[in-house]
Amino acid sequence: MTLRSVCVYCASSLGADPRFAEAARTVGTTLARRGIRLVYGGGRVGLMGMVADAALAAGGEVVGVIPAFLQAREVHHTGVTELLVVESMHARKAAMADRADAFIALPGGFGTFEEFFEVITWTQLDLQRKPVGLLNVAGFYDGLLAFIDHARAARLVREEHRAIVSSADRIDELLAALEGWAPNPTPKWRGELS
Template identity: 45%
Template sequence: MKSICVFLGANPGNDPKYAQAARNMGTTLAKRNITTVYGGSKTGLMGILAESALEAGGKVIGVIPESLYKIEIAHNDLTELHVSDSMHERKALMAEISDGFIAMPGGIGTMDEIFEIFTWAQLGFHSKPCGLLNVDGYYDKLLSFLDSVVEQGFLKAMHKDKLVTATTPDLIIDAFADYEPPTGSKWVEKLEVGSTKRQ
């Protein structure tokens, strides 16, 4: 695995443990010779992640939409900084240049990013691992909600189980190395059902 995209907050959060987790992630990726791909900001957990990876000798690629670049929150000292025309283009480029995707603590933007890329995996648009770094139980309630979604019949357990969860950077990266994508995607299943009905 050459590059991992990390989705995380542009704010630091209310507990220092989140900042420490971002430092640990950046340092771990650099030490394992994995390029960090992220949203390109110099603020909050995003900035901490990038600085930690750079300080440990790692490569960091930022992707930021022009609207945010113009208000001077971009980190201009990265290995590479790409400025996209839109949020959609930003996410598409991050998906293209990354071999896996990790969500750390963050807000609505972080949720949007990890669920969109996880949906693409569910539909069979890519076979890259997606995961949550569950810092001190941050994602416990979200995981419980996903269990409820499975129980209510809106998500297959085989897809939910492919969302990797771990509590440390090393554990989640190791799990990514052993990741095997689902054998059948939701999209493929729908196509097969449709073709059967037409026969």
């Protein structure tokens, strides 16, 4: 799969570990140098702002999508290639997904987690056929990956649905995994309804 556009989910704060900011800059720069458009939440603050600034500084195209209520609080990035102002968080997520070939979650909080799990669910339900990845910076997502595997062992997540989620601690490795991903359109309820 050729990636032309990647949606990046991440924190609107910097977090406690300076490796998070370093990773955000590396992701933005890497996407731009590969000619991959960055789609993100449109903010100028935290890791969101850093990934956008790095992509722009490296000559990349950056599309920000922000709800009007956040734009009104003056947290939007004014230097992006394109800024889409939408009415709600739901519209934001849909617009970001429409413009992306794949999704990457950097370290973040509840918003990042929610966005990440929603796109996994959309792929699981065959509403889209797009890969999803975690950039596991400094082991940030070790616990989450272990929990996902726990759900798989408990037979609440199917093996083929676990395969939707790629992870790596380096952006080059993660992009390679996303590019090599192929959808497995296994019905969510295969054999359970009849």
